[in-house]
Amino acid sequence: MPWPPAITDIEVLKHKPELVALLAWKSAAIDGAKFDRNELTVYVERTCLRDACLALKNNSQLNYNALMDVTCVDWYPNNPRFEVVYHLFSTSTKKRLRLKVRLTDDDPQVDSLVPIWPGANFFEREVFDLFGIRFNGHPDLKRIMLPEGWNGHPLRKDYPVEGYR
Amino acid sequence: MPETIARPPVLDSTEDHTMILNMGPQHPSTHGVLRLMLEIDGETIVRILPDIGYLHTGIEKTCEAKFYQQVVPMTDRIDYLCPMTNNLAYCLAVEKLLGMEIPPRAQWIRVMLNELTRINSHLVWLGTHAMDIGAMSVFLYCFREREDVLRLFEAVSGQRMMTSYFRIGGLALEPPLGFFDRVKKFIDRFPGNIDEYEGLLTGNPIFVNRIKGVGHISAEDCLALGGTGPTLRASGVDVDLRRDNPYSGYENFKFKVPVSNDGDVWARYVVRVQELRESQKIVVQALEGLPEGRVKADAPKVVLPDREKMKTEMEALIYHFKIVTEGFTVPEGEVYSPVESPRGEMGYYIVSDGTAKPYRVHMRSPSFANLQTLAKMCEGRLIADVVAAIGSIDIVLGDVDR
Numbered sequence A: 001m002p003w004p005p006a007i008t009d010i011e012v013l014k015h016k017p018e019l020v021a022l023l024a025w026k027s028a029a030i031d032g033a034k035f036d037r038n039e040l041t042v043y044v045e046r047t048c049l050r051d052a053c054l055a056l057k058n059n060s061q062l063n064y065n066a067l068m069d070v071t072c073v074d075w076y077p078n079n080p081r082f083e084v085v086y087h088l089f090s091t092s093t094k095k096r097l098r099l100k101v102r103l104t105d106d107d108p109q110v111d112s113l114v115p116i117w118p119g120a121n122f123f124e125r126e127v128f129d130l131f132g133i134r135f136n137g138h139p140d141l142k143r144i145m146l147p148e149g150w151n152g153h154p155l156r157k158d159y160p161v162e163g164y165r
Numbered sequence B: 001m002p003e004t005i006a007r008p009p010v011l012d013s014t015e016d017h018t019m020i021l022n023m024g025p026q027h028p029s030t031h032g033v034l035r036l037m038l039e040i041d042g043e044t045i046v047r048i049l050p051d052i053g054y055l056h057t058g059i060e061k062t063c064e065a066k067f068y069q070q071v072v073p074m075t076d077r078i079d080y081l082c083p084m085t086n087n088l089a090y091c092l093a094v095e096k097l098l099g100m101e102i103p104p105r106a107q108w109i110r111v112m113l114n115e116l117t118r119i120n121s122h123l124v125w126l127g128t129h130a131m132d133i134g135a136m137s138v139f140l141y142c143f144r145e146r147e148d149v150l151r152l153f154e155a156v157s158g159q160r161m162m163t164s165y166f167r168i169g170g171l172a173l174e175p176p177l178g179f180f181d182r183v184k185k186f187i188d189r190f191p192g193n194i195d196e197y198e199g200l201l202t203g204n205p206i207f208v209n210r211i212k213g214v215g216h217i218s219a220e221d222c223l224a225l226g227g228t229g230p231t232l233r234a235s236g237v238d239v240d241l242r243r244d245n246p247y248s249g250y251e252n253f254k255f256k257v258p259v260s261n262d263g264d265v266w267a268r269y270v271v272r273v274q275e276l277r278e279s280q281k282i283v284v285q286a287l288e289g290l291p292e293g294r295v296k297a298d299a300p301k302v303v304l305p306d307r308e309k310m311k312t313e314m315e316a317l318i319y320h321f322k323i324v325t326e327g328f329t330v331p332e333g334e335v336y337s338p339v340e341s342p343r344g345e346m347g348y349y350i351v352s353d354g355t356a357k358p359y360r361v362h363m364r365s366p367s368f369a370n371l372q373t374l375a376k377m378c379e380g381r382l383i384a385d386v387v388a389a390i391g392s393i394d395i396v397l398g399d400v401d402r
Helices: A017-029 A046-058 A120-131 B059-063 B068-075 B083-098 B104-133 B136-157 B179-201 B205-211 B219-224 B265-288 B307-312 B314-326 B366-370 B373-378 B383-393 B397-401
Strands: A030-036 A039-044 A066-074 A082-089 A096-103 A109-111 A134-136 B019-023 B035-041 B044-051 B333-341 B344-352 B360-364
Touching: A017 A030, A017 A039, A017 A046, A039 A046, A039 B333, A046 A082, A046 A096, A046 A109, A066 A120, A066 B344, A066 B360, A082 B344, A096 A109, A096 B333, A120 A134, A120 B366, B035 B383, B044 B373, B044 B383, B059 B068, B059 B360, B068 B083, B083 B104, B083 B333, B083 B344, B104 B136, B104 B179, B104 B205, B104 B265, B104 B383, B136 B179, B179 B265, B205 B265, B205 B383, B219 B373, B265 B383, B307 B314, B344 B366, B360 B366, B366 B397, B373 B383
Parallel strands: A039 A096, A109 A134
Antiparallel strands: A030 A039, A066 A082, A082 A096, B019 B035, B035 B044, B333 B344, B344 B360
16 A cells, blocks of 8 residues: 655644754754655754753653664755754654754764764664765774775765775 | 775784784685684783684675565575574564564574574584584584474475575465474484484583683673673573573473583583583474464465465465565564574564665674674684684684674
8 A cells, every 4th residue: 555645844843842842942943744655854053963862761751762873865956955864763662753854965963972872883783884075073983894994985875886986 | 985905903912022923814724715823822812813704695785686585595694504593593583574474484484493402502612612623523412403303494495404494474485294303303312412412522522621721701790791602601691582582482391501610621612512402492392283274374465375375366476576676665674683592592573664675684693793792712822722712602703704
């Protein structure tokens, strides 16, 4: 059965508890939202990401206490080019939430989540390694998969298939 | 471009009286090409830094150049000890993108094979973990039963390890005649085998003393560091996606989720052995209640037609040709589909741009995140305990490095 079209109107989605909490916390930090295929995505202003995660984690009803995944999507040649994707999970309500931060090509950096979840360490290093996103406040931001002297970031869409020569 | 020499990272000692010990990447008890840099003060670990990436093959990049159906054989090369779980996680993600219904028979066979995969994976873990700690004979017992599971996989898919048996929309084909009888024969005697392993280990004072109280991690630390699966459940967090976010018809099965509050290597041993017993029960239920019907969804544009139909129907031949040469398009969107792999949460994040090839495939692999808990388990402990702790988090380096 095909899915209904994605809902991107934030007014229609206002009843979602995650959005209620985030909008009550700081409505200027929310860049948009999407509900598609039973998954809720919230776009967060990049300067507010760490505080938004803290607000979701400390909210006693939502209790998003686990960061399951950090990754990135490169929408080259569009601008803003990068979308850093965070998947949160709550061990008490068993619900999931996707947070996204849009980053431009000339300034691809965002606050690190290591101070909140130390487990973000490897994930952010991987995104740094393969996409070249800088995570401010990361304790040990260096390549994790590729050798130290590697040139370029292979998961970027403009990376040549055979690598830079 | 500046001349740079690829050099493995080096850890510098923080104190005068400590030294750096390099462990791996060729070390038998790291279960693959894992390199650990240990800063030690005498026999005590001060700091531990994993160095990974020796098995990085860029699977995520490769997936972007393949049709959706061509990605299936890539997925079981990630975590080669639980190929079916990877196949399932990927197929579920694409099926969710497509909004596809899978026939119940296919779902039940998927569950059955997934639990056999869990048994297979836990047997390799138990055998190698016990061998690391010095109980050699358990390894032979475990691999005896693992061989039976691999033969079942071979019967159903033609491959022992890289099965690639699941397809988007169901299964590749109906299991062969007599397959379910073979599964039943194996699964009925399997509880006796678990008793054998437990007889060799659970009451063995050398084994117990070696792992009890070792490699302790609290629930908060484990969760914050990204631990999932048995590693997290052994610290007392009751999360199992098969029960909490049921997929592929797991809501029809009755099973317990073993949890322990001890958080040490012993607790992880107990939780996994209990899981073996629960998996056995699920396979029995899947055999008993197996529904009749087709094993492929009725979606001619996505699922390859039956071989017989291709010989008699023009339509089927056209669809076959189209799917093989052009793939099938998937509507725009993104999904994250998590499943409970033997190691923890295995999630596939797929972004579709509406073409026949995925725009982005990301695997959230449980070993990668679980590896971060290792430092917490080992710091302040003895070197010999590192080996026990590595075994207890059950990492697969193919899964870590992808």
